[in-house]
Structure formats: structure tokens, C-alpha cells
Amino acid sequence: xxxxxxxxxxxxxxxxxxxxxxxxxxxxxxxxxxxxxxxxxxxxxxxxxxxxxxxxxxxxxxxxxxxxxxxxxxxxxxxxxxxxxxxxxxxxxxxxxxxxxxxxxxxxxxxxxxxxxxxxxxxxxxxxxxxxxxxxxxxxxxxxxxxxxxxxxxxxxxxxxxxxxxxxxxxxxxxxxxxxxxxxxxxxxxxxxxxxxxxxxxxxxxxxxxxxxxxxxxxxxxxxxxxxx
Amino acid sequence: xxxxxxxxxxxxxxxxxxxxxxxxxxxxxxxxxxxxxxxxxxxxxxxxxxxxxxxxxxxxxxxxxxxxxxxxxxxxxxxxxxxxxxxxxxxxxxxxxxxxxxxxxxxxxxxxxxxxxxxxxxxxxxxxx
Numbered sequence: 001x002x003x004x005x006x007x008x009x010x011x012x013x014x015x016x017x018x019x020x021x022x023x024x025x026x027x028x029x030x031x032x033x034x035x036x037x038x039x040x041x042x043x044x045x046x047x048x049x050x051x052x053x054x055x056x057x058x059x060x061x062x063x064x065x066x067x068x069x070x071x072x073x074x075x076x077x078x079x080x081x082x083x084x085x086x087x088x089x090x091x092x093x094x095x096x097x098x099x100x101x102x103x104x105x106x107x108x109x110x111x112x113x114x115x116x117x118x119x120x121x122x123x124x125x126x127x128x129x130x131x132x133x134x135x136x137x138x139x140x141x142x143x144x145x146x147x148x149x150x151x152x153x154x155x156x157x158x159x160x161x162x163x164x165x166x167x168x169x170x171x172x173x174x175x176x177x178x179x180x181x182x183x184x185x186x187x188x189x190x191x192x193x194x195x196x197x198x199x200x201x202x203x204x205x206x207x208x209x210x211x212x213x214x215x216x217x218x219x220x221x222x223x224x225x226x227x228x229x
Numbered sequence: 230x231x232x233x234x235x236x237x238x239x240x241x242x243x244x245x246x247x248x249x250x251x252x253x254x255x256x257x258x259x260x261x262x263x264x265x266x267x268x269x270x271x272x273x274x275x276x277x278x279x280x281x282x283x284x285x286x287x288x289x290x291x292x293x294x295x296x297x298x299x300x301x302x303x304x305x306x307x308x309x310x311x312x313x314x315x316x317x318x319x320x321x322x323x324x325x326x327x328x329x330x331x332x333x334x335x336x337x338x339x340x341x342x343x344x345x346x347x348x349x350x351x352x353x354x355x356x357x358x
Contacts, residue, residue, distance in 0.1 A: 058331035059324045172261065221260055228254050 004079040005032035006070030009087040013041045016087050026093035037066040064171040071165040083156040088199045091154045095194045099156050109161050109187040113154030113194035121195030135176045143183040150176040180225040238277050246270045
């Protein structure tokens, strides 16, 4: 069983080393690959210097395109399981092997690391939680499935989904949208309780100004998934 | 605006909207870029259903006939969409340039590696002879 951690990185020079150290210590059975999404800081040179495996994008593709590059790599290298893992220190590598066991035991296609099952650790700000709850409700309303943390970036998938994502993955704000796409195709999604940290460095890619656009765009995208064949 | 015109315009707008949605559904159009068109169509539908909006805007800007307001708004929308497209094309052309340059540099890298390998092989062959 070959497993790969996909770490999308955009300007993560301050936290990428810590993230990789965490992975090597707490999830040594996982290979990892960093996708440098055309960072403007020293992320790339740092990765090369420390011998961390990196795929370097020459054009900034955004989170969707960067993560999909990871899925293409996983497909090419014949990985059985991949997991997306943020490079900014929010995610904790100690959950990965338990998530993998859970994925295999339940036979799920995707396991999402959820902050809101045991409600421990960093819970995001109030307004953001409201947005997350809205997407939970929207997805539940359309698909009758409850996903408590639809915006979580910590998600593990099996080979079937790797193939799917390698050919088709949303470009911007992909998280809730690809849950809707998978559920529409009758894939099973399970959630595993995790504790997340507040990001160590950097700010969220979604500024308050963009969040209105985010809500509208993602809502439309989720609705659009329902009428796709 | 006569009721007849309202109905005809409404049908055309709804057909347009359905066309866009169908294109997105078939993945021929990306939601991100279609959003501006959808917003314009919905705004026009609003004006079509509630013509007083047009009269109000005409009054506010001192335009004598509401139909002229419609023309001006249409013109402004068209210009805005054209401008968004120009910005997108600029960004795309810049990205194509960067990609081409990266490919060129990579090709040179591979070529050098192949040459080096060939040279090493020749040396190895020379040693065995």
C-alpha cells in the first residue's frame, strides 16, 4: 500500500520545514510531495536545499490546479491512497495513519479530517463557522448526507478518487464543490475527528472582501454539480 | 415598454440564461467566467419584470426617455464585459509566455543531461576497449 501526502504550498517558507518535520516524525510511512504554486518567496529554494521532494509550477494555478498536480503525480507513480495536507501548519500529521486505517476499514472513497465532530482545538472564527454550517446545510439539503466540515483541506482519498481528481478537479475554492461532485456520483465520504491548529504563518487565501464572492460562487458550483450527468 | 416587448425580452433573456447554464453543465464554460454574464442577464430580467426601475434610473440621471437609459446601461455592460475579457487575455498571454520560457529552459536542461550521459557512455566504452 503506497500512500502519498500532497502539500500545496504558496509562500510557505516559514512553515513548510516544520510541516515536513511533523510528517517525517508522526507519519513516516507516508511519502510526501510539495507542490510549489509559483511562490514569490524562498519556498522553492528551501525545498531544493533541504532535499524535500517538490513539483514546481511555473505559473500560479491557485489551490485547485496545485492540488490536482499532486493527484496527477500520484496517478503516474501508482499511489493507492493520497491525502491533502496544508503547508501552513494547521494540520497535524499524527492523525494520518488512523485516517488511513479508517478509510480502509470503512471502505470509504474519501475521509475528511473534521474539526467539528469532537469540537476540539481551533474552531475557526464565528463568521467563518457560520459559512461552513451553511455549506453543510446546503449539501445535506441536496444530497441527504451530512458533512460537518466541508471546507476542511485535510482529506484522504482512495485510488478511484485519485483517478477522478487527476482528470477533473475544480480550479478555485475546490473543497465544498468536489464533495458535492463525489456525493452526486454516489461515492462514500466519511469524516474522522481531528484537532487543527490555528495557522502558524500567513493569512487565509479568502479575505473578508472575497468571502461574499466565495459564498455565491461555491453555492452556484454545488448547484451546478446536481444537474451534471 | 409594452407588455409584448416585456414578454419577448423576458423569453430571450431566459433562453440566454439557460444556454449559459447548459454550457457550464457540459463543462464548455467555466463558472468563474460565466458569472459576469449571468449577473448581467439577471439584472436585465429584473428591469424587464419591473420597468419602474428603468424610469427611476432615468429620473435620477436626468435622462428624458427610459429606453435611452436601457441603451446606455446595455452599452456600459457590454464595455465592462469587454474590458474584463481584455484583462483576462492579458493575464493568459503572460502565462503562456512564462510557460513557454519554462519549457525552453527545461528542454535545454534535458539536452545537456542527455549529452553528458552520452559522453559518459562513450568514455566507459573507450575504457573497456
